[in-house]
Amino acid sequence: MPTIGFTQPEWLLALPVLAAALIYGARGSYAGLRGWRLIGAWIVRGAIVLLLVLALAGAQIVRPAEEMTVVFALDDSYSVAPTERERALGLVRDALGKREPGRRAALVVFGGEAMVEAEALAQPGEVAVSAQVDGGHTDLGAALRLALGLIAPDTAGRVVLLTDGNENTGAVSEQLLTAEAARVVVDVLPLQTRSRHDALVADLRVPGEARREEPFQVHVDLHASEPTDAELTVLVDDEPVEARSVSLSEGTRTLSLPLSLSEPGFHRVDVVLEGVDDECRENDLGTGFVRVRGEPRVLVVDAAPEEAAALERALQLQEIEVRVGGPAALPISAADLEAWDAIFLSDFPSYRMSYRQQEMLRDATRDRGIGLGMIGGEFGFGAGGYYRSPVEEALPVSMDVSKHRSFPPAAVLIVMDTSGSMGMEEDGYQKIELAAEAGCAIVDLLQHYDSVGFLASDPAPTEIAPLRKLENREGIKSDIRSVRAGGGGISVYPSLQAAYGVLRQYGSPVRHIILLADGSDCDEQPGSVEIARQMASEKISITAVAFGDGPHTPFLQDVAAAGNGQYYLTERARDLKGIFTREALKITKSVLVEETFRARPADASEVTSGLDWASAPPLMGYVATTRKDLARTPLVSHKDDPLLAHWQFGLGRSVAFTSDAKAHWAADWLGWGEFTRFWGQTVRWVLRRPGSELLHPRVERGTEGSLLVAEAWDEDGSPINGLEVTATLSLPGGGSEELSLPQAGPGRYEAPIEARQAGAYVAAVVAQGPGGFEAERTMGFAVPYPPDYADVAANTDLLQRVAAQTGGRVIELPEQVWAPPRTFPHTRTDIRRWLLWAAALLLPLDVAIRRLMVRREDLAPAWEALRSVATRLRPQRVEEPETVGALLQSRRSARRERVESYRPPIPAVPPARTEQAPIAEPPPEPPRPDPVKVEAAAAEEDEAADTTSRLLKRKRELRGGG
Structure with missing residues (x-):
């Protein structure tokens, strides 16, 4: 029952106070009211106050829920046995077959x-799994x-968890509090895990x-579900260094393997279990990382590596x-970046690396000191398309x-080609969106007196x-970003x-076209080379991408x-920004x-100190840049x-x-005596600083998850x-x-870490303390x-x-799903x-009750009107005798005769005279009869006449309606 x-029930406490105030204030405003007006004023004013207080108190109509929603949550992770998953789907189908009216399912x-x-299951046949979820985890x-x-x-709720309960990410305990607050029951159906014949690398x-070149120990935990023999291979940086046969009994066995490395740097160590006929191959691998102390290592990347031989020497x-x-x-x-203490990009364009690689270079310098x-x-620099790139963020210019x-x-x-292929996604964005942002980068880059336009071709050109x-x-x-991918390919010649x-009518001294086209779908090619040659003769150049x-x-x-321009080939829309700005x-x-x-x-600067700059030969060119505020420019x-230029960027340093x-x-510099010292000092300045011996980070794994631990001694x-x-x-994914x-x-x-993604992680740990203490260390x-x-x-x-x-239970039968909960929730309607x-x-x-005076006589016309309406609406039959009409006419004639008999005689008008006669005194008027009596007599006759008229009129209406 509602x-x-x-x-906010506390507002109800205001009712007594407001009632007292109402009584006190009514002494003056109700002084002139009597009878029903006084009673009505009290009732209306009290009702207004009551309604307002109820609204302030947040009045609601509360009704018990009569329906129930059951949501089945099926575990589709790898650990659940396929037969168990089918058993769970069978229970869902059987439960739907036993559902009663008023029961919903999802x-x-x-x-x-x-x-x-x-979201709504209607029939058992609708139960199937098509959603693709991450099967490597259970949340x-x-x-x-x-x-x-x-x-x-507005319904009672129940959730049925169909799972093996192996939670390895997230926290179900937090959501249970929400379920309790909503009075939702959580039932469970435990599922069994895969019955495996498996051997795996449990830990490394x-x-x-x-x-x-000093030996160290690598510890490997191997687990087997049954006795088996296997081959264990150890690899360092993808190169095998040891292989041995191992015999495994049921359970876990720990092996200790000695290793020694001669190359300094950051090395990856893998162990691979082979020769086992098991169900899962993904778990036959273990990976770890070790840093070998030694001389720093530098990587120089050049688009033409052979041209960097002088720098290498x-x-x-x-x-x-x-x-x-290259x-x-x-x-x-x-993890690969950790192998190097500095990385130099020499005459290397941005579009030869991925956007993610640029981000990694920036982050490695800022966060890990590389x-x-x-x-x-x-x-290089702006000529290489690094304008507004992640690498530019890290550089001092x-x-x-x-x-x-x-x-x-x-x-x-x-x-630009805006065909359907440009609607495909890359890094979470449509290619057309990335291309549009490349066009916007040109708008930001050029001067206010430069001009930019944008034509889309799909297939006809559209401005x-x-x-x-x-x-x-x-x-x-905004105009450029409004472009959308279409259907057909680009029509090149049109x-x-x-x-x-457009450009031949423009008066700018520099006119250029950037043509972006699909390398596999260029329509209407004839005449394109000729028109490009014609434009080149008029100093309009063309770049084709x-x-x-x-x-x-x-x-x-x-x-x-033909257009005296540059040609580019790219597979990634991310590269367009670098190409366009270049x-x-x-x-x-x-x-x-x-x-x-x-x-x-x-x-x-220490980079240039001690060098004989007076003997430095000339250079024949450079790329123009602008120094950033906190950077130093030694040259x-x-x-x-x-x-x-150089500066400090986060934990690392960068140089330009x-x-x-x-x-x-720099052809003349190659033979300069200080060339070698200059580059030696420059590279040493930018190298990563050695990690502190006082800080020792590591990762500890346990049943509750993983911890990043740093110990300071x-x-x-x-x-x-x-x-x-x-x-x-x-x-691992960036x-x-x-x-x-x-x-x-x-x-x-220490701090807990949630390493959900499979792959390599790198942790850069920084410690700061009193007295200027500072220590840094990186581990993988x-x-x-x-x-x-x-x-x-x-x-x-856990289940x-x-x-x-x-308040849930372990489900055994399908009909248990629809059992009513202990308490039904209530629905609340705000009123x-x-x-x-x-x-x-x-x-x-x-206001009307207090201000308007309404007497009974004032209501008479309204009352009479209501009676008349009611009479007309009530069906009735009236018989009209044949003599009624004659009688009515006789009464009207008699009334007129009596009224006229009371009037004085009207004197005759004498004939007109031609001469003026003296004005005679008017004769005295005869006495008039009493008008009240005359009107009363007439009223009696009118009443009779009106009644008869109404009867006749009503009869005609009835006949006409019939």
């Missing part, structure tokens, strides 16, 4: 995350959270550091271990040079952003013809060559300064542009040399307390997490496979606790708005 509830599938499989908390969200608020423990003469390589030498993970250097050339110089006005028209000056950059960028028609290596890339190369800077001639000059010392050009180090701009082995310890954890490690014991600092660890691939048993204890906490409306409608009545 009841009334309140959200299905959630979960593993490492949870997804809705069916019971995510499953329960999603299931609770599917329960309608490798010391964080080792000395060069100079560093070797300085006894710096160096390796020179794009393939760039590390692809945070040195970063960039050396110029035709593909900016690629934006617009604030310090002026260049001839340029007009850049982007012609997205008209070519205009950059006076309203945001408006132009697109170039449209661009030619092929998206994907397809059969039409040679055609795009020909277009670029072209914009190149055609405006704003970054490449190819003039002969001598380096001029500026800021004092500048003849135009005061940075030639050498804007000329090159090869036989091009002084030279005597005593614990160092009171430190502020933080860590940056680099993740990105990082910031951690704070509070003190947990003498010299011990790996998660070789997801936890659900380990050999685990069903966690029935029983889950059920007990919410405050209706109460306020009622009070507002009563307010005019309250």
Whole structure:
């Protein structure tokens, strides 16, 4: 039965006070009221006050729920046996077959995350699993959270967890509190794990550091479900170093393997279990990392590695271990970066590496102290497309040079393929979105007097952003970002013809087209090369960018060559920003300064100290950049542009040399006597600092999860307390997490970590304390496979606790799913708005009762009108005698005769006379009869006549209606 509830019942305490105030205030306002007016005023005023107080108290209508929602949450992780999963689906089907009216059902599938499989299940045949979830993890908390969200608020709720209970991520305990608060019962159906014939690597423990050529121990835990023989192989940096046969009994066996490494640096150690016929191969691998102390190592990456031979020889003469390589030498993970103490990019364009690699280089310098250097050339700095890139963030110079110089006005028209392939996603974004952002980067890069336009081709050219000056950059960028992917491919000739028609009318001295086309789908090619050649004769250049290596890339190369432009091939939309900005800077001639000059010392620095700069030969070019505020510039050009700049970036250092180090701009420097010392000092300045011997980080794994532990000891082995310890954890898929490690014991600092992704992790730990104490250390660890691939048993204890906490139970029969819960929730309907409306409608009545005087006689017309309406609406039959009409006429004639008999005689009017006669006195009037009597007599007759008329009229109406 519905009841009334309140959200703020304390307002009800105001009723007595308001009642007293109402009585007190009514003494004056109700003084002139009597009878029913006084009673009505009290009732209306009291009702208004009551309604307002109920609204303030948050009045609600509370009804018990009559329906129930049951959400089934099915564990689809790898650890659940397939037969058990089918058993769980069978229970869901049987339960649906026994469902009664008023019962709803839904299905959630979960593993490492949870997804809705069916928001409303109607028939048993609808029960199936199509959702794809992360099968390597089990997150019971995510499953329960999603299931609770599917329960309608006006129904009783029940969640049925169909799982083995092996929670290895998230926390179901937090969601149980929410279920309790919502009075939702959680039942469980325990499922069994896979019955495996399996052998696996349970754990691999490798010391964080080792000395060069000194033995150290690697500990391996091997687990087998039954006795078996296997081959164990140990690899260091993917190279086998040891192999042995092992005999395993049922259970876990620990092996200790001695290793020694001669190469300094950060090394990966893998153990692989082979020769076992088991169900799961993913868990036959263990991985760890060890750092071998030794001389620092430097990686130089050049687009043409053979041209960096002079730099390589100079560093070797300085006894710096160096390796020179091409794009393939760039590390692809945070763990790979740890092998180097500094990385130099020499004349290397941004679009030759992925965006993620750029982010890793920046993060490695900022968070882990790895040195970063960039050396110029035709593909360095802004000329290499590093404008607004992650690498630019880490460098001491900016690629934006617009604030310090002026260049001839340029007009850049982007012609872009917007076919359906551009709608495909890359790194979570559509390719068309990344291409549009590349166009926006040009808008930001160029000067206000330059012009930018945007044409889309799908397949006919469409103007997205008209070519205009950059006076309203945001408006132009908004136009560019409005582009959407379509269907067909690009029509090259019509697109170039449209661009030619726009640019030939433009008066800018620099006019350029950037053509982006699918390398596999270029339509209407005939005439394209000829029109490109025609535009080149009018000093309109064309850059062609092929998206994907397809059969039409040679055609795009020909277009670029005919248009006196550059040709690019890229597979990634992320690269377009670097390509576009490089072209914009190149055609405006704003970054490449190819003039002969001598380096001029500026800021004092240990990098350039002790060198004979008076003997330095001239350089023949450099890339223009702008010094950042906190950077130092030991060397500048003849135009005061940075030639050498360096700064501290987070934990690491970075350096920029804007000329090159090869036989091009620096051809004369290669024979300079100080060339070797200059590069030796530059590289040593940027190298990563050695880790502190006082800080010792490691990862501890246990049943409750993993801990990142850092221990701090002084030279005597005593614990160092009171430190502020933080860590940056680099993740396998890119990105990082910031951690704070509070003190947990003498010299011990720790924090839990959730390493969900399989792969390599790198933790950079920093400790700071009183007296300027500071220590840094980097360590690595790996998660070789997801936890659900380990050999685990069903966690029935956890499932029983889950059920007990919410009043649930272990399900055995399908009909138990629909059992009513101990208490049904209540639905609440807020009625405050209706109460306020009622009070507002009563307010005019309250005023009317007190202000308006209404007598009984005033109500008579209204009452008579109501009676008349009621009479007309009531059906009745009236018989009219034949003599009624004659009688009525006779009575009217008699009335007129009597009235006329009371009137005095009217004197006759004499005939008109021609002469004026004297005015005679009027004769005296005869006495008039009493008008009251006359009217009374007439009224009696009128009443009779009116009654008869009404009867006649009603009869005619009845006949007419019939």
